[in-house]
Amino acid sequence: MSEADFPKSFSGQVLSFGELLLRICPDANGGWLDAGQLPFYVGGAELNVASALALWGVPSKYFTALPENDLSAQIISYLNQKQIDTTAIQLTGDRMGLYFLTEGKDLKHHALIYDRANSSFASLQTGQIDWDNLLKEVSWFHFSAICPAISQNVADVCLEVLKAASDRNITISIDLNYRSKLWQYGKLPTEVMPELVSYCDLVMGNIWSAETMLNIPVIKNIHQIGTKDVYLSASRKTSETLLQQYPKCKMVTNTYRFDNINIIKYYTTLYQINQFHVSKEYETKKVIDRVGSGDCFMAGLIYGFYHQLNLQDKIEFATAAAFGKLLLKGDATTQTVTDIKHSLK
Numbered sequence: 001m002s003e004a005d006f007p008k009s010f011s012g013q014v015l016s017f018g019e020l021l022l023r024i025c026p027d028a029n030g031g032w033l034d035a036g037q038l039p040f041y042v043g044g045a046e047l048n049v050a051s052a053l054a055l056w057g058v059p060s061k062y063f064t065a066l067p068e069n070d071l072s073a074q075i076i077s078y079l080n081q082k083q084i085d086t087t088a089i090q091l092t093g094d095r096m097g098l099y100f101l102t103e104g105k106d107l108k109h110h111a112l113i114y115d116r117a118n119s120s121f122a123s124l125q126t127g128q129i130d131w132d133n134l135l136k137e138v139s140w141f142h143f144s145a146i147c148p149a150i151s152q153n154v155a156d157v158c159l160e161v162l163k164a165a166s167d168r169n170i171t172i173s174i175d176l177n178y179r180s181k182l183w184q185y186g187k188l189p190t191e192v193m194p195e196l197v198s199y200c201d202l203v204m205g206n207i208w209s210a211e212t213m214l215n216i217p218v219i220k221n222i223h224q225i226g227t228k229d230v231y232l233s234a235s236r237k238t239s240e241t242l243l244q245q246y247p248k249c250k251m252v253t254n255t256y257r258f259d260n261i262n263i264i265k266y267y268t269t270l271y272q273i274n275q276f277h278v279s280k281e282y283e284t285k286k287v288i289d290r291v292g293s294g295d296c297f298m299a300g301l302i303y304g305f306y307h308q309l310n311l312q313d314k315i316e317f318a319t320a321a322a323f324g325k326l327l328l329k330g331d332a333t334t335q336t337v338t339d340i341k342h343s344l345k
Contacts, residue, residue: 006201006250006272009308010171012139013059013085017161018046018147019121020064020075021097023291023331028102028111039103041291042075043331045144045177048292051332052299052321054083058306061085061138065092065120072096088134093120101291114181122150124157131164140302141165144175145205145213148192149182155192162199166248171305175298176205178212189213202251204298207231207238216241231256232269232278239271253315255297255322259287266323268297270315277312279319287326296333297322300340320344 025039026032044064053060062084066072068091076086097116116122135141141161148155165172174197183189193213197203203210210216216238222230239252251272258265267281300318309317320343325333 006171009305010139013061013137014050014053014140014142014302014306015061015063015088015135015138016046016050016053017063017141017143017158018044019097019116019119019150020044020047020066021099021116024098024100025103026100041331042078043291044097045146045175045292045295046142047079048295048332049142049299049302050084051079051082052296053302055333055335056299056303056337058303059085061088063088063090063134065090065124067091067093067095067120090120090124090129092128093118093123095119097121112181116150122154125153126156126160129157129161131161135165135168135170138165138168138170140171140173140305142173142175142298142302144177145189145193145196145209146177146179146182148196149179149189151185152187155187155196158196162196166199171202172200173202173204173298173302174200175294176203176209176213177294178209190215198246198248200246200249202253202301203242203246203249204253204255204294204301206254206256207234210238210242214242214245216245228267228281235269236271236276239269239276243271243273253297253301253318255294257293257326264326266293266319266326268315268319268322270311272311275311277315279315282319282323284323284326289329290326292331292333293322293325295331296325296335299333303337316344317341 021044023041023043032038050060050062079086097119100113102111148158189212207218211218218234222234235254242252243249253270255268264284264287268279270277297318300321301314304314304317321340324335324343
């Protein structure tokens with residue numbers, strides 16, 4: 001893909017590739033024990049993207065692997081009701097992945113417990129999927145760094161599908177989600193992620209995930225300086241380096257969320273070949289649910305491509321959507337396009 005071809009519009013499906021998880025949410029004080037019940041949400045980073053896109057009228061397809069049982073059938077029916085194309089879902093393996101996250105906590109805190117070893121998705125193998133058939137109507141392929149963090153065989157499957165998508169000239173995006181608790185199979189992210197990112201047209205994440213996964217350094221005293229100018233400068237430098245090191249990549253976006261004692265601040269950047277865009281900065285005193293905000297941002301960018309918005313409008317729509325998700329419970333957003341456009345005003 002040449003620079004002139006990107007950004008581009010598209011009319012086919014967006015295929016989001018990743019593990020469906022049930023998020024189970026105990027409260028911090030153990031009240032769930034007396035209540036005899038636990039809140040839960042159907043989620044997973046890539047499903048959150050697929051759900052937002054379907055809600056916003058973008059043709060959305062979802063790939064995951066689930067065991068063939070009644071629970072999976074109910075969940076697939078639930079996704080179909082959301083207008084997500086579930087025909088790519090593989091019924092294989094023995095169990096569905098779970099994770100436990102204490103209500104109100106962040107995925108990066110000790111309150112996160114994974115229970116996804118030997119899940120159907122974690123057990124996927126290369127040569128198992130007919131990618132040519134599955135990618136037929138797809139114009140955009142999205143996945144996250146959570147997938148190759150699960151196991152070596154899933155990392156191998158990621159590489160296999162990226163090659164197949166690239167051969168079909170499908171636009172490929174990645175969210176550089178870093179989950180330290182998942183990288184436990186003997187490989188560092190820097191041993192896996194560079195090869196996968198080499199197939200990507202758009203990289204989303206932040207300056208710290210790029211450092212952890214791609215060895216793109218961030219200045220050591222950045223938090224001590226702590227000004228917005230230095231964060232923006234670091235974002236531009238990281239983005240420029242990433243584009244230099246990964247010729248197929250044409251766009252880099254970075255998100256910033258600072259959780260201070262009295263205020264939460266959120267803003268984002270977008271870089272494409274000497275064009276550097278910064279979003280409006282949002283503030284709130286209270287976050288309802290931190291899960292899924294970045295996924296909502298990614299979906300917002302894809303929505304912008306689908307509707308041929310200009311670069312600044314793309315990042316503003318995506319940022320407003322991501323910030324709005326912080327104020328909603330659950331994994332996937334329930335904001336409509338009208339809601340997001342209203343917040344932009």
